[in-house]
Amino acid sequence: MAIKLQNQGIEILCIGTELLLGNILNTNAKWLAEQLALIGLPHYQQSVVGDNPNRLKAFLLDASRRSRILITTGGLGPTPDDLTTEIIAETFNNKLIEDKSIVKDLKSKFQSHAQITKNNWKQALVPLGASILPNPLGTAPGIIWTPKENFTVITFPGVPSEMKQMWEESAKPWLVKNCPSEKIFTSKILKFTGITESSLAEKIPELLSNKNPTVAPYASIGEVKLRITAQTKTIDEANTQISALETQLKKIIGSHYFYGSNNETLPSVVIDLLRRRKETLSIAESCTGGSLAAAITAIPGASDVFLGGVIAYNNKIKKELLGVSNELLNQYGAVSEPVAKAMASGIRRSFKTDWSIAISGIAGPTGSTGDKKVGLVEIFIEGKTSSESIQENFGIYRQRTQIQKLSVVRALDRLRLFLLNKS
Amino acid sequence: MAIKLQNQGIEILCIGTELLLGNILNTNAKWLAEQLALIGLPHYQQSVVGDNPNRLKAFLLDASRRSRILITTGGLGPTPDDLTTEIIAETFNNKLIEDKSIVKDLKSKFQSHAQITKNNWKQALVPLGASILPNPLGTAPGIIWTPKENFTVITFPGVPSEMKQMWEESAKPWLVKNCPSEKIFTSKILKFTGITESSLAEKIPELLSNKNPTVAPYASIGEVKLRITAQTKTIDEANTQISALETQLKKIIGSHYFYGSNNETLPSVVIDLLRRRKETLSIAESCTGGSLAAAITAIPGASDVFLGGVIAYNNKIKKELLGVSNELLNQYGAVSEPVAKAMASGIRRSFKTDWSIAISGIAGPTGSTGDKKVGLVEIFIEGKTSSESIQENFGIYRQRTQIQKLSVVRALDRLRLFLLNKS
Numbered sequence: 007m008a009i010k011l012q013n014q015g016i017e018i019l020c021i022g023t024e025l026l027l028g029n030i031l032n033t034n035a036k037w038l039a040e041q042l043a044l045i046g047l048p049h050y051q052q053s054v055v056g057d058n059p060n061r062l063k064a065f066l067l068d069a070s071r072r073s074r075i076l077i078t079t080g081g082l083g084p085t086p087d088d089l090t091t092e093i094i095a096e097t098f099n100n101k102l103i104e105d106k107s108i109v110k111d112l113k114s115k116f117q118s119h120a121q122i123t124k125n126n127w128k129q130a131l132v133p134l135g136a137s138i139l140p141n142p143l144g145t146a147p148g149i150i151w152t153p154k155e156n157f158t159v160i161t162f163p164g165v166p167s168e169m170k171q172m173w174e175e176s177a178k179p180w181l182v183k184n185c186p187s188e189k190i191f192t193s194k195i196l197k198f199t200g201i202t203e204s205s206l207a208e209k210i211p212e213l214l215s216n217k218n219p220t221v222a223p224y225a226s227i228g229e230v231k232l233r234i235t236a237q238t239k240t241i242d243e244a245n246t247q248i249s250a251l252e253t254q255l256k257k258i259i260g261s262h263y264f265y266g267s268n269n270e271t272l273p274s275v276v277i278d279l280l281r282r283r284k285e286t287l288s289i290a291e292s293c294t295g296g297s298l299a300a301a302i303t304a305i306p307g308a309s310d311v312f313l314g315g316v317i318a319y320n321n322k323i324k325k326e327l328l329g330v331s332n333e334l335l336n337q338y339g340a341v342s343e344p345v346a347k348a349m350a351s352g353i354r355r356s357f358k359t360d361w362s363i364a365i366s367g368i369a370g371p372t373g374s375t376g377d378k379k380v381g382l383v384e385i386f387i388e389g390k391t392s393s394e395s396i397q398e399n400f401g402i403y404r405q406r407t408q409i410q411k412l413s414v415v416r417a418l419d420r421l422r423l424f425l426l427n428k429s
Numbered sequence: 430m431a432i433k434l435q436n437q438g439i440e441i442l443c444i445g446t447e448l449l450l451g452n453i454l455n456t457n458a459k460w461l462a463e464q465l466a467l468i469g470l471p472h473y474q475q476s477v478v479g480d481n482p483n484r485l486k487a488f489l490l491d492a493s494r495r496s497r498i499l500i501t502t503g504g505l506g507p508t509p510d511d512l513t514t515e516i517i518a519e520t521f522n523n524k525l526i527e528d529k530s531i532v533k534d535l536k537s538k539f540q541s542h543a544q545i546t547k548n549n550w551k552q553a554l555v556p557l558g559a560s561i562l563p564n565p566l567g568t569a570p571g572i573i574w575t576p577k578e579n580f581t582v583i584t585f586p587g588v589p590s591e592m593k594q595m596w597e598e599s600a601k602p603w604l605v606k607n608c609p610s611e612k613i614f615t616s617k618i619l620k621f622t623g624i625t626e627s628s629l630a631e632k633i634p635e636l637l638s639n640k641n642p643t644v645a646p647y648a649s650i651g652e653v654k655l656r657i658t659a660q661t662k663t664i665d666e667a668n669t670q671i672s673a674l675e676t677q678l679k680k681i682i683g684s685h686y687f688y689g690s691n692n693e694t695l696p697s698v699v700i701d702l703l704r705r706r707k708e709t710l711s712i713a714e715s716c717t718g719g720s721l722a723a724a725i726t727a728i729p730g731a732s733d734v735f736l737g738g739v740i741a742y743n744n745k746i747k748k749e750l751l752g753v754s755n756e757l758l759n760q761y762g763a764v765s766e767p768v769a770k771a772m773a774s775g776i777r778r779s780f781k782t783d784w785s786i787a788i789s790g791i792a793g794p795t796g797s798t799g800d801k802k803v804g805l806v807e808i809f810i811e812g813k814t815s816s817e818s819i820q821e822n823f824g825i826y827r828q829r830t831q832i833q834k835l836s837v838v839r840a841l842d843r844l845r846l847f848l849l850n851k852s
Binding site: 023024025026027028029030031032033035036037038039040041042043048049050051052053054055056057058061065068083084085086087115123124125126142143145165167171222224289291294295296297298299300302303304306308309312313314315316317318319320322323326327356357358369370371372406407410 | 448449450451452453454455456458459460461462463464465466471472473474475476477478479481484488491614616618625626627628630631634637638645646647648649650656658712714717718719720721722723724725726727729731732735736737738739740741742743745746749750779780781792793794795824826827828829830831833
């Protein structure tokens with residue numbers, strides 16, 4: 007049965023006293039908001055209440071009068087302040103029953119790594135008539151339950167990774183099936199790097215005020231995303247419109263800034279390029295301290311092309327493991343093109359790979375000396391027949407982890423461009 | 430006249446469609462929540478609505494029935510979608526009048542840095558009877574207005590820096606004067622690892638239902654936090670109560686699970702321990718692929734104790750750079766205690782450090798072979814005179830990045846315990 011959404015169709019409620027005390031940022035609300043927009047089901051209100059039975063009950067009653075669907079996060083865990091399921095059942099005069107599939111799931115999960123506690127069994131209780139929203143990553147499942155006509159509640163745990171997986175696997179398909187909007191919303195995300203949000207936006211002022219498809223920019227560290235959203239009657243119509251706009255956007259913005267779409271990431275794109283070329287990579291990191299390697303190895307299958315690397319955080323290591331000479335270090339300093347080049351050569355020789363990346367820089371907050379200030383980063387890319395040296399100045403006002411992240415993005419992007427253009 | 434706050438005393442409303450679309454994180458709500466807690470005026474609900482006149486009006490009417498004070502952010506700017514002041518006046522049947530002090534302020538501000546536009550004059554209009562909340566940093570002032578008995582609305586612009594300055598200079602003093610709180614709230618966060626949230630909670634059922642100070646648990650990957658919050662008349666009283674409860678909690682839960690408080694992280698605690706002992710660390714990572722090194726080097730000053738490491742993602746590297754023998758690899762396989770031990774010895778020898786950590790495991794999603802399933806991780810810690818081998822089974826249902834993260838947490842925690850107990 008399709009649910010007809012009105013203006014006040016969907017709302018989000020995040021449950022947790024930690025949010026009211028300002029201990030944590032409400033990243034769950036932002037993420038869910040983005041996901042709802044992506045499937046063309048915008049919501050009209052977000053709220054936060056604490057772990058307080060009476061407040062929660064009053065809120066649920068109000069929400070059930072004004073909305074068709076309430077999406078909640080938090081309060082599904084095993085501890086006494088996790089009240090969501092219980093209070094939802096109580097609010098709508100329903101009882102909790104033990105769900106056999108959850109009991110089975112709990113048993114299989116605890117068998118392998120920890121002892122199950124009495125508290126955990128609470129997580130197997132759901133209102134009579136509710137469907138289960140399975141939690142593949144944790145022990146707290148959610149529910150999809152329609153306690154009264156025209157009102158459905160969907161619950162998620164507060165742990166972001168669990169919520170996201172459950173959204174993708176169960177809640178999103180359910181919403182797409184049960185809440186069809188008259189128009190289909192189809193989105194595609196284009197990802198750009200090497201250009202700032204404002205420079206990118208200045209190139210496409212008319213397209214940013216497009217009514218359909220819309221184009222909306224989002225910036226994160228080192229990259230800008232453009233979300234194209236088309237409202238159409240058919241998916242074919244949407245794909246045609248999006249594809250035309252995509253071509254136009256890439257042409258105006260500059261296709262070399264574009265690195266991938268939707269779920270592609272810079273590391274996944276670089277790994278794919280290397281895999282297609284049947285080539286291998288090794289890396290030597292100083293200021294990024296392992297975060298380039300971590301970004302690469304977060305991608306399943308990275309081992310096809312990535313052999314490993316050396317974190318030469320200390321100069322001794324640069325000398326002994328990478329063969330950087332004392333002379334180079336003394337003459338140019340650790341953060342210099344000659345040293346980055348020697349690091350790249352050293353690691354490529356030692357790991358016998360087709361390509362290598364070396365990064366040496368000053369991530370801060372201290373470490374500026376003379377001309378070399380916090381934010382200065384030297385990147386060197388070496389291949390069999392060609393190489394490239396890149397110097398970046400990310401600026402002294404940036405945070406340490408920001409400088410590390412920007413260095414990783416820049417190194418991967420330069421290797422990407424290199425792999426696209428060089429033999 | 431002091432406002433007597435009841436349970437539903439204060440609420441926060443953030444106005445802006447960008448929040449509903451998930452374009453930005455609601456950092457304003459978190460900041461205001463923290464500030465309210467600090468002055469002992471907790472709030473009971475947070476909400477977000479879009480730039481939609483009807484929704485906003487409906488929300489204001491509801492809030493005026495349930496709350497004494499509504500704090501809003503957003504919608505005070507000069508553009509057509511900035512509707513807050515206008516809609517507030519309309520909701521409570523009041524008219525807008527031009528405020529001379531705002532006109533004067535606008536004139537002086539624009540003289541100095543930009544040309545005033547027609548839109549800007551809109552910002553000088555306030556409901557009859559409202560007090561002005563001056564905005565020293567921008568052109569959008571807020572208001573403090575009591576449109577009906579027992580209901581006051583305080584408006585802020587959405588720009589965080591402006592909101593913060595206005596809070597400090599005007600809103601906070603007003604609240605402290607008009608809503609005197611009998612109590613102040615003081616919090617401390619205790620961080621635990623090596624124990625699940627449910628096992629921890631089972632050890633302290635009575636303390637979790639404490640009324641004052643309260644104890645609330647929060648789980649994230651590999652760790653559990655307990656937030657202690659005391660409501661007292663003085664800060665000294667709070668510190669005494671929190672300190673007593675902290676001692677009690679650590680004793681019951683097991684002090685070895687406790688690793689730090691407030692802003693401390695597992696890497697920062699391990700770095701501090703090594704620094705105090707004037708000892709150094711190197712690491713050899715396989716399945717974690719650089720994420721252990723990245724966690725360590727995210728901390729400023731890590732270079733005092735961390736020399737670097739090798740990411741031996743490929744067996745060839747384990748052999749050539751870490752000196753792991755072919756025999757060990759063939760007999761036991763890469764994910765085995767003997768190989769992890771050889772990796773730890775190899776890196777410690779080569780980097781000449783006091784301590785080393787080696788990690789070898791199967792992060793998935795593929796790679797299970799025979800008895801060795803995804804989630805199996807071998808960790809080896811080697812010191813000058815002692816060593817420890819740890820085998821973990823994180824379970825086949827976990828995601829690759831979760832297994833990597835859990836491995837990092839476990840390795841750092843075991844080194845922490847080692848540093849605390851071994852010479």
